[in-house]
Amino acid sequence: MKLVKIGMIGFGNVGHGFIQALIEKKAFFRNELGLEFLITSITDIRYGTIYHPDGLPLKKLASAHDFYEMDPSYFRDWNTIQMIRNAESDVIIELSFTDLKTGEPAVLHCQEALLSGKHVITSNKGPIALHYSMLKGLARDNGVKIGCEGTVMSGSPALRLAIDSLLPTGVTEIKGILNGTTNFILTEMENGSSYDEALKEAQRLGYAEADPSGDVEGFDTAGKVAILSHLVFGTFIKPENIERIGISDITVEDVQEALKNKMHWKLIGSVKKTENGVEASVKPIMLHEDNPLANIKGAGNAIQYRSDLLGEITLIGPGAGRKETAAALIEDLVHIFQ
Numbered sequence: 001m002k003l004v005k006i007g008m009i010g011f012g013n014v015g016h017g018f019i020q021a022l023i024e025k026k027a028f029f030r031n032e033l034g035l036e037f038l039i040t041s042i043t044d045i046r047y048g049t050i051y052h053p054d055g056l057p058l059k060k061l062a063s064a065h066d067f068y069e070m071d072p073s074y075f076r077d078w079n080t081i082q083m084i085r086n087a088e089s090d091v092i093i094e095l096s097f098t099d100l101k102t103g104e105p106a107v108l109h110c111q112e113a114l115l116s117g118k119h120v121i122t123s124n125k126g127p128i129a130l131h132y133s134m135l136k137g138l139a140r141d142n143g144v145k146i147g148c149e150g151t152v153m154s155g156s157p158a159l160r161l162a163i164d165s166l167l168p169t170g171v172t173e174i175k176g177i178l179n180g181t182t183n184f185i186l187t188e189m190e191n192g193s194s195y196d197e198a199l200k201e202a203q204r205l206g207y208a209e210a211d212p213s214g215d216v217e218g219f220d221t222a223g224k225v226a227i228l229s230h231l232v233f234g235t236f237i238k239p240e241n242i243e244r245i246g247i248s249d250i251t252v253e254d255v256q257e258a259l260k261n262k263m264h265w266k267l268i269g270s271v272k273k274t275e276n277g278v279e280a281s282v283k284p285i286m287l288h289e290d291n292p293l294a295n296i297k298g299a300g301n302a303i304q305y306r307s308d309l310l311g312e313i314t315l316i317g318p319g320a321g322r323k324e325t326a327a328a329l330i331e332d333l334v335h336i337f338q
């Protein structure tokens with residue numbers, strides 16, 4: 001049995017989903033893969049740091065809202081950097097809040113972990129959209145890996161499909177619905193809800209970013225487009241330099257009018273190779289119901305790859321949510337340690 005010790009940064013929605021997933025899949029990991037995952041440490045900006053080198057109790061953690069419900073002997077006076085350096089761990093799972101302007105504090109956390117010879121897995125778009133090359137270089141120099149499947153379409157394997165399978169077939173264009181919150185809002189507006197009601201519900205369900213303007217103004221999609229451009233096409237584009245229009249100007253009337261003509265408003269992120277280099281954009285587009293992307297409902301996402309050898313490949317799946325993002329962390333863990 002291979003024992004893998006995990007240090008976790010962030011004890012929010014996705015963190016809880018991850019702990020729950022470890023509990024649910026424990027028997028599969030042991031019996032089918034010969035892997036046993038222990039969470040030895042968690043640090044959260046609100047609650048501090050808890051640690052036990054033999055593993056914290058997962059069931060207790062899954063039901064805890066904060067660390068004050070945990071045994072006081074677990075508490076350490078470590079900040080995040082000290083936790084990364086001091087806690088016994090093979091991998092750091094970085095789940096702090098996303099900042100697409102600077103990537104911080106997650107970039108610092110990832111750097112520190114890689115420099116300490118620990119693998120990094122993150123669903124945080126900031127460090128991957130802004131500093132992937134630097135982090136990848138650090139990982140290579142320190143003999144470890146960085147997993148980031150959850151940054152695009154949560155656990156739906158959008159990045160792995162492109163990087164591990166489609167790249168040699170000549171990918172020329174990528175486009176899709178890459179934000180769950182906005183697709184949920186547009187779907188709810190088709191069902192008659194107001195924009196504000198739909199946004200509140202998306203927040204309650206844990207799809208929206210801490211600052212939901214990141215979703216509705218298209219920044220989140222721009223971050224994902226930047227990640228796709230960098231990881232699939234090898235071309236770095238700063239998210240802020242991507243042409244971007246959000247959905248906040250789309251009204252219930254617009255959505256209902258489109259429906260009468262069998263059309264659906266969707267926020268589409270795209271990036272393609274052209275003679276002048278890579279072109280990227282984020283904007284709402286009206287799609288006819290015959291288009292597979294038009295029929296993606298709720299927080300669902302979809303991505304279409306255009307390949308020289310294969311034509312069009314569409315992957316449809318969840319794009320947000322605690323369990324769905326936790327699935328990406330699990331996928332990365334198993335890829336690194338199996």
Ligand code: HSE
Pocket residue numbers: 151153154178179180181182207208209215220319320321
């Ligand atoms: N706020 C994001 C979304 C979360 O709604 O898609 C997943 O990246």
